[in-house]
Amino acid sequence: MYRIRLHGRGGQGIKTASQILGTAAFYSGYQAQDFPLYGAERRGAPIVAFTRISEKPVLERGPISSPDIILVGDETLLDDPQAAPLCGADESTAVFINSTLETSVLQQQLHLSSSLLKLNLTELCIQHLNKGTVLSTALAAAGARLVGMITLEALLKAVDAELSQQGIGSIQENLNLTKEIFQNLFPVVLKPRKEKTISPSEIILMEQANIEEAAPIILSPGNMILRKTGNWRVQRPEIDYEHCNHCLICYARCPDGAISLGPDDKPEIDYDHCKGCLICAQECPGHFINTVREAGVES
Amino acid sequence: MTALAGKYKKLKDLHPEEAITPGTGLCAGCGGLDGLRLALKELGENVLICNAAGCFTLLSVYPFTPLKGSWLYTTMGAPVPAAQGVRDALDIRLQHRELPDKEDLLVMTVAGDGSSNDIGLGATSAALHRNLDFIYFCYDNEAYGNTGFQLSAASPYGSATQTAPNTEFHPAGTEFFKKDLFEIWKAQKPTYIATVSPREPIDLSNKFAKAKTMSGSRMFICMSPCPTGWGFDPKESDLIAKLAVDTGMFPIKEYFEGQVTHTKRPQRRLPVEKFLQRQKRFRHLFEPECRHDIIENIQSHVDEYWSHYE
Ligand SMILES: Cc1ncc(C[n+]2csc(CCOP(=O)(O)OP(=O)(O)O)c2C)c(N)n1
Ligand code: SF4
Ligand code: SF4
Ligand code: SF4
Secondary structure, eight states: OEEEEEEEETTSOHHHHHHHHHHHHHHTTOEEEEEEEOOSOOTTSEEEEEEEEESSOOOOOSOOSSOSEEEESOGGGTTOTTTOTTTTOOTTOEEEEEOSSOHHHHHHHHOOSSEEEEEOHHHHHHHHHSOSSOOHHHHHHHHHHHHOOOOHHHHHHHHHHHHHHTTOOOHHHHHHHHHHHHHHOOOOOOOOOOOOOOOOOOOOOOOOOOHHHHSOOOOSTTGGGGSOOGGGOSEEEEEOTTTOOOOOHHHHHOTTOOEEEOGGGOEEEOTTTOOOOOHHHHHOTTOOEEEEEOOSSOO | OOOOOOSOOSGGGSOSOOSBOSOOOSOTTOHHHHHHHHHHHHHOSSEEEEEESSGGGGGSBTTBOOBSSEEEEEOTTOHHHHHHHHHHHHHHHHHHSOOOGGGOOEEEEEEEHHHHHTTTHHHHHHHHHTTOSEEEEEEEOSSBTTTTOBOOTTSOTTOOOSSSOOOSSOTTSSOSOOOOHHHHHHTTOOSEEEEEOTTOHHHHHHHHHHHHHOOSEEEEEEEOOOIIIIIOOGGGHHHHHHHHHHTTSSOEEEEETTEEEEEEOOSSOOOTHHHHTTOGGGGGGTSSSOOHHHHHHHHHHHHHHHHTTO
């Protein structure tokens, strides 16, 4: 069985990528299982999806903790401890990263024992689809090629089927993108992984608790601030203080209240929480808020 | 009867405190969240929100809450009955159980358009009949957002939703015009009704500042551009909100003592296409061919509305 884990953000088409991959494997004569996992969060929050591919019926369930292939669609997640896309990677794992950086640079920064591959999918998406924000086809194509036994024909059929079903246009552009990625990558040789035997865990008996203890009552007002949403950001807004005239429009428009006012009404962005919607940059009348692509791995 | 004067003129006048912290799980660029944030800046911390199941239920996810005030989660149909119960309990304790006045809370309902227009409307009507002393905040993202954007009675004619997609037999997608919740509420003559937009923070803040000084039922509809459901880049949330007002599709107004006043009139109304063409939910009106007939129906509907006021 091949276990593939895909990482990205809500809105980037990670779930669809896992579906295309599963369908392509199915069209190549394999059994497949695919599903996403996300919390209550919305677009922008880290999400993970899984595809299992096997010659025999897939009876295994649940998230994949020891993946054969990891596909990272969004490199800004690499140093995010909550998303932890490289978790569970070992010398038998192949890690693919959508990145602008060279493989050697990535390898140096990530210290992986796994084999590492990269391709700038965002750039290819921009070339073919005119936008780099939706990675469903690109990530699926990369995964399908790396896993090896999926044919280009089956992959193209799966892209067509999944995108048509979701009413997504520009099918031909997506097929061209698929071909290019397929031709740019090569199957990885996956080192065989010892199948783990899973023993049943002990049953935990739940006892009736008092209502004061059992009811989900929150007694700490405003504690949501402890949760950081800064890792949702793909682009970072940066205020050009030399020109900012303190008109406060950005402060009024930020839905998350991530812009506060310092002395002299100086707007200050809280990067721990700014989700990178870029409303502030769009709305600043003098265009005094620049947007910078978040660098993935810190050097 | 003159419209109530507003106390705020500039953004600098907005209440400096935030009553809602960042860190919530709502989408980046959620227009409704900015609306609620600005409203709560004005209403402050002594507020108890009764929330109907919907997107904004994600605000408070155990064990975290972004609110400085209180929050009670209810079913989709019951945020107003919950508000009635809380109000009654507070009143009884204030009158008979020596609860100090400073412990009193402003009771508020926060509900989506689905809850407000559909399953919750009967209970709201009952509460308006009793002139329940509360503030109602309906964030109108024009569909059932939390469950994946299905049709609500507030989905506008011509928009595609999950349950009203554009098909051969239903070329418009949504076949009916948006329910006029403002007029439905108005028929019961509550103390105050207003529509607000996050793009108009001063107008919004003035309306909440006024409502705060009143008693009885004070009803708000907040236009809530929804990048996820409407299909636009999150950074365009406020641009979309502005176009909704400039095309006349979302009138900004208030009702007080029998009088309706438009507080932000579009100077010269833009054609509705300007608003429609930026959103994926209306794309079928432009591609593969332009559906002038459907767009014309939308325009006439807007023109008809304004013919009473222009
Ligand atoms: C009676 C009932 N039916 C269905 C649901 C499932 N449900 C939860 S939230 C939601 C959507 C609510 O839509 P709306 O009120 O417009 O708020 P939004 O999600 O758009 O914020 C639905 C259908 C429910 N909670 N209760
Ligand atoms: S990008 Fe700007 S408006 Fe959006 S969350 Fe960050 S600070 Fe707020
Ligand atoms: S909108 Fe622009 S000019 Fe105005 S306060 Fe913000 S950064 Fe400064
Ligand atoms: S789906 Fe729309 S209304 Fe709901 S949280 Fe996201 S942007 Fe806001």
